Amino acid sequence: MKTLLLSLALAMGMATLPGQLLAQQTDPPQTPGEMPAQTQDINAFTGTIAKEHGKLVLKDATSGTSYQIDDQAKAKQYVGKAVRVTGKLDSSTNVLHVQSIEAAGS
DSSP states (O other): OHHHHHHHHHHTTSOOOTTOOOTTSSOOOOOGGGSOOOBOOOEEEEEEEEEETTEEEEEETTTTEEEEESOHHHHHTTBTSEEEEEEEEETTTTEEEEEEEEETTO
């Protein structure tokens, strides 16, 4: 009876034999490509839409930071203009996931 219960427990992963490693104790480490995005909550960002390295970015004049814009089509009409971008910032890639863009002061 003990042998049957031990066999069932081993088969279900509920027990290990001496010297046997339990392979599924923790999730395997993630590779950089599999890391979850470091995305913040929805926020408002202000600055000027500019072109850098062939891509449109939001330049924050106060901090000197440039944020890549994920929706280039939405940003295109605001090149050179002061804007307020609402969206989520992925801090691991410095990409703004745009929800909306409007001219500053609107």
